[in-house]
Amino acid sequence: MARIIDHIAPRVAQIIKPNGTTQHTLSIANTQQIAAELDLPIRCIEIEALGNGIVPLRYLRNQRTFNANDQMHWLNARAAVVGLGGLGGSVVEILSRAGVGDLVLIDGDRFEEHNLNRQWLSTESSLGQLKAEAAAGRVANLNSAVRVTSRPVFLCDANAEELIQGCTIVIDCLDDIPSRFTLEAAAKQLSIPMVSGAVAGMTGHVTTILPQDEGLTLIYGPRQSIESPKGVEIALGCPPQTVATVAAMESSEALKVLTGRPQQLLRNKLWVVDLSDSSVEILALA
Amino acid sequence: MPSPPTTIDLRLFATLADRSPENADRYPIAPGTPIEALLSQLRIPLAEAKLIFINGIKADLHTRLIGGERVGIFPPVGGG
Numbered sequence: 091m092a093r094i095i096d097h098i099a100p101r102v103a104q105i106i107k108p109n110g111t112t113q114h115t116l117s118i119a120n121t122q123q124i125a126a127e128l129d130l131p132i133r134c135i136e137i138e139a140l141g142n143g144i145v146p147l148r149y150l151r152n153q154r155t156f157n158a159n160d161q162m163h164w165l166n167a168r169a170a171v172v173g174l175g176g177l178g179g180s181v182v183e184i185l186s187r188a189g190v191g192d193l194v195l196i197d198g199d200r201f202e203e204h205n206l207n208r209q210w211l212s213t214e215s216s217l218g219q220l221k222a223e224a225a226a227g228r229v230a231n232l233n234s235a236v237r238v239t240s241r242p243v244f245l246c247d248a249n250a251e252e253l254i255q256g257c258t259i260v261i262d263c264l265d266d267i268p269s270r271f272t273l274e275a276a277a278k279q280l281s282i283p284m285v286s287g288a289v290a291g292m293t294g295h296v297t298t299i300l301p302q303d304e305g306l307t308l309i310y311g312p313r314q315s316i317e318s319p320k321g322v323e324i325a326l327g328c329p330p331q332t333v334a335t336v337a338a339m340e341s342s343e344a345l346k347v348l349t350g351r352p353q354q355l356l357r358n359k360l361w362v363v364d365l366s367d368s369s370v371e372i373l374a375l376a
Numbered sequence: 377m378p379s380p381p382t383t384i385d386l387r388l389f390a391t392l393a394d395r396s397p398e399n400a401d402r403y404p405i406a407p408g409t410p411i412e413a414l415l416s417q418l419r420i421p422l423a424e425a426k427l428i429f430i431n432g433i434k435a436d437l438h439t440r441l442i443g444g445e446r447v448g449i450f451p452p453v454g455g456g
Contacts, residue, residue, distance in 0.1 A: 177456040265456040290453040293390040308434065309427060310452060317423065322391040323455025333456070360427075362450075364389060373448070374433045 094138040097124045102144055115147040122234065133165045133191040133235040140165070148233070149189050160349040165191035165235070167348045170253065170260040172196045172245055172273055174221040176328055177287055178263035179210035180337030181344070185261075186229045188345055192237045193229060196253050197221040198244035208330040245269055250276035261344050262286035263337070266319040267310055274299060274306050283347050287340040291326030292365040294336035297375070298343045298356045308375040309360065332365055339363070382407055382443040388418075389450045395420055405441050412437040414447070426452040 101120040104112050116139045125132040136146045140158040149161050156164075169190050171178050174197035185193060199221050201212040211224045222242035229238050241253055245264070250272050254260050260277050262284055264270050270286060277284040278301045286306065287296040299305035310316060318324075339361055346354055358376040363369070383402040388395055395418050397403055405414065415425050415437070427450040428435045441447070 173456050175456055263456050265454065267452065267454040270454070287456070288453045289455045290390045290451075293450070293453055295450075295453060310454075311426065316452075318452075319454075321426075321452035321454035322424075323453065325391050328455045362389075362448075366393070371432065371448075373429045376434065 094124070094128060094130070094135065095142050097127060098135065098139050098142070098144060103147075105147075105150075107150075113150065113153075114144040115150060116144050117147050118234070121146060131235075131237065133237065136189070136235050137162050137165050137191075146189075146235075152188060156345075156349065161189060163349050164189045164345065167258045168192035168194065168256060169344060169348075170194040170196060170257040171225075171263055172254070172260060173263035173265060173269075174209075174211060174225045175199070175205060175263065175265055176208040176210075176330070176333035177289070177337045177340065178221075178261075179212070179225070180334050181261050181263055181341050182225050182229060183210055183232070184338065184341035185344065186233045186236050188341070189233065189235065190345075190348070191235065192239075194239045194241060194254065194257060195222050195225040195229075196241045196243065196245060197225075198242055208328055208333040210334075245273060247272055247275075251279060254282060255280060257282055259344050259347050260284045261340055263340070265323075267316055267321060268313070268319050271306055271310075271313040271316075277301070278305070285340045285343040285347065287336045288321065288323075289328050289332050289336050290321050290323035292329065292332055293326075294332050294339075294363050296336055296339040296343060296356060296361045297359065298347065300355075300357060303357055304376060308358070332363070335363055335365065384441055384443065385446045387446070387448045388420075389448065390453060391451050392420060392424065392449055405443060407442050409441050410437065411435060411439050411441070411447075414441065415449075420449065424451045425449050 102114045124135045140162045205212045220242045222240040226238045226240040281301045284299045360373045362371050386400045386403045429448040
């Protein structure tokens with residue numbers, strides 16, 4: 091049987107990048123065709139190409155900030171996005187375009203009109219639709235290489251571990267504080283790194299929690315001390331610009347975790363953005 | 377020699393911004409004031425001061441201020 095690279099090689103195109111260097115690339119159409127010929131997932135073809143110095147054209151602008159090896163790490167990763175509202179919708183968009191190869195999309199909710207201001211996955215015509223279903227549909231349109239598992243259920247203590255089992259990273263895009271602790275407990279139990287982000291009004295924050303880290307307690311206090319499941323977003327709402335900013339930062343952290351840049355992570359740190367005065371700060375939690 | 381500063385640079389986030397005094401960047405304090413007393417002066421309920429940072433490092437209600445610090449106070453933020 092011919093090797094995968096033997097199917098790829100004749101379809102490689104050489105392009106000249108804006109900086110004058112040349113690059114071997116593979117188009118989506120060719121990638122899909124090879125996958126069909128070999129009856130393999132599209133992302134396997136992309137990974138094989140990258141391993142031979144051939145960059146799928148769709149990922150070209152991820153280079154050189156992220157190299158072929160980083161791109162392979164993303165394609166080999168399985169990320170759970172928990173909560174598919176404002177934060178989750180943007181995180182799904184970024185991770186699937188970046189080329190994270192396997193996404194588990196978790197949310198039991200359906201779109202309502204008051205979601206439209208900030209939830210990228212909601213549209214006037216999708217009101218009433220399951221968010222997990224809409225997210226899966228969006229990813230299928232954005233990147234056919236990404237494998238999607240749609241889980242239209244609400245995360246709880248009973249199902250959290252089962253939902254995120256086998257993931258290389260979880261991204262907390264939830265909208266209430268106790269559920270964030272539920273997710274953190276499951277992630278720690280399964281030794282999965284977690285990125286957590288939250289928004290209220292023009293303020294937002296992001297942190298990255300590895301299994302051995304103290305994590306959310308440093309931000310919200312002990313779980314049992316939490317009086318209200320919601321924070322001050324109840325009063326201030328969640329405007330789209332804050333949500334998208336925080337979602338972009340969460341995605342950045344997740345992509346760094348997946349490419350093994352441990353010294354650059356927000357571990358035991360809180361990245362705080364306040365769009366009211368355009369300020370950004372990194373605060374030490376421990 | 378100038379005397380050491382007896383003001384703090386106070387930043388109140390999210391809902392707490394409404395309680396920000398006009399002179400927040402030069403807010404006068406008595407040296408040795410604990411954060412808890414500062415909150416009381418600013419009429420911020422303890423439950424609303426979820427996260428306190430002094431010079432960018434997490435502190436608590438009992439941490440005392442000497443003057444010259446940057447103090448940031450956050451209510452709980454949990455939306456998505």
